[in-house]
Amino acid sequence: MDKKLNFQANLLIGSLLFGLFFGAGNLIFPVHMGQLAGANTLPATIGFLITGVGLPVLGVIASALSRSESLYDMAEPVNKKYSVLFTCALYLTIGPLFAIPRTATVAFEVGLADFIGADYLRIGLLVYSLIFFSLTLYFSFKPGRILDWIGKYLTPIFLVLLSVLIIATFISPMGEASQFAPQGKYVARPLFKGILDGYHTMDALASLAFAIVIISNIEKLGVHDPKRKAVETLKSGVVCLLGMGIIYASLAYMGATSLGSVKSGANGGIILSMVSAHYFGFVGQILLAAIVFFACLKTAIGLITSCAQMFSELFPRSISYNNYAVVFTLVSFVIANFGLDTIIQLSVPVLMFLYPLAITLIILSLLSPLIHKQKIVYRWTTGLTIFAAFFDFINAFPDSVKENAVMIKLINFAETYLPGFADGFGWVVPALVGFMVGLIIWKVREKSLN
Structure with a gap:
């Protein structure tokens, strides 16, 4: 009989889940949503949590229940060709086409955009992203030490700083959320709009790609039965749910109250930077810029590594892992220079197509013990x-x-x-x-x- 994991082990796996899902890019969407939703922030946040937190955890549980060793394996009951196409489309979406370029643009928007004149933003982003992706490629060739170092030190520092900013928002609110009228689709259907906003995190897509990492770590702790693995994943998922849920809800509140003291922003990166400057001035802005840079760099290295490994394994007769890493980094660099707003706009149609396929695959996998694939x-x-x-x-x-x-x-x-x-x-x-x-x-x- 398989052993049950103790609380400490569940906390460890929950922290791993949190680390995989919560990159710096996840900061920008709930803040922007809150600013647009205003008085309707609560229902919008509930919707956001369904797709931004609930679905990713379900994705990992579904992979465990269906005994899938990879995303390809999970989608194979549909058709082998479909499985290859879906796997490629999903990895390219959470990789070089959208998520990786977004890491550089978020870091730039939060860190440097405010210090550069409007006339020099394009050249600033070009230079910044060149340095950012040069470092990303360098560490993607040998990711071990830097990922470990960032995971152990920089992510906790990032969370501590973010906690200080969030606490400041609650102790000294910039305004009252109820005094700001909701805009656009947040007026009539805030819950449904929040659900669609959760798509932007791409975490439900990422859960299908990264589930094997979580499951293999649970197996290392002595759990091998698929049902028991699913139970332990669910228990660990509660830790992740609570952590991400609290942060997302707090960031949405931050955005909803921000209009009382700062102007509206085109995206969450700009809003976060203005809020940081409002509470802590120049020093807080610089410190936030440094932490977000390293958090984004960690995410970019992890995604380049994952995508390059997957493509080199899926197509073993093609180019090598290192060559895939170079190609994906170059593509990410080019797309990053279209700017954060453009990347978000371009990603929406793709996410609207891929998310229904990911959701139905998660549900089918959860039901696999009953429908036998x-x-x-x-x-x-x-x-x-x-x-x-x-x-x-x-x-x-x-x-x-x-x-x-x-x-x-x-x-x-x-x-x-x-x-x-x-x-x-x-x-x-x-x-x-x-x-x-x-x-x-x-x-x-x-x-x-x-």
């Missing part, structure tokens, strides 16, 4: 989800693109036939229909064979 169930669920998610994908394009006649017809079709489409959830009903159809076909086939 039946291919027909996986295929029908995933197939109809892809169909519906495509419409969410095109609906997330900028308005200038959606003015095309073909786009208008497609969006009108989705608005007519897909319930919840206007809120970004047009995929839910098709996914449920696909699951039920797959389930019925499986049971009918099973009966006819008996």
Whole structure:
């Protein structure tokens, strides 16, 4: 019989989960959400926590329950080609296309943007990102010591500084959240908008890629039964849930009250920098810049390493790990120089397409002990989800693109036939229909064979 982990071990695994999921990029979205949600910050935050914290933990538990050794293994019941494509798309999204470039731009926005004149922001970002990614590539070739050092010292320092900033927000609020009117979709549907905002953290996608790290560490502590691993992951996940939940909610509150003392910001990085300057002046801003730089650097090194390892293993006859690291770093450098706002805008359509596929895969994996990884169930669920998610994908394009006649017809079709489409959830009903159809076909086939 497998052993049960004690509280100390659960705390250790919970801290590991937190460390994997919470990069400096996660700071910017709840702050910006809070500033836009204003008086409706509470329901928006609840929505954010569902996708920003709950889904990632469920993703790791699902991987343990389904006995999957990798994301490829987890998605394989759908189809081998689909598994390869989904794995590549997910790693590229949490890697060189969006998440890695975002680490450099967040560090720049929080750390240096305020000290550089508007005319020199582009050249400033170019030089900053060149230095940032040169260091990232150097340590990606030999990540061991720097990751260990940053994990042991810089992340705790980062959290201590952040805690000081958060405590200051509660002791001496910049304003009252209730006095600021919500904007945009936060007016009528703050909960649903918060759920979609949680997509930006990309943590549910990352959970499918990093689950094996958590599970292997639980196995090292003597737990091998899939159900017991899932239970221990859930217990450890509570630690992560509490830590991330408290920080996200506090950052949302910070954003909601910030308009009482600072101006509105185009993104969370700018807002965080202004709040830090408001409470601690120049010294606080410099210290925050240094900590965020190292936290972002740690995240970038980890992501470059993970992506390069995965691609070199998935395509063993292609280029080497080091060459993948170089390619991914160069791509990240180029995309980073489009700026944080552009990266966020470009990532939205991709996330609107990938998240429904990730969510349905997590649910199917959680149910795998009951449905026994039946291919027909996986295929029908995933197939109809892809169909519906495509419409969410095109609906997330900028308005200038959606003015095309073909786009208008497609969006009108989705608005007519897909319930919840206007809120970004047009995929839910098709996914449920696909699951039920797959389930019925499986049971009918099973009966006819008996």
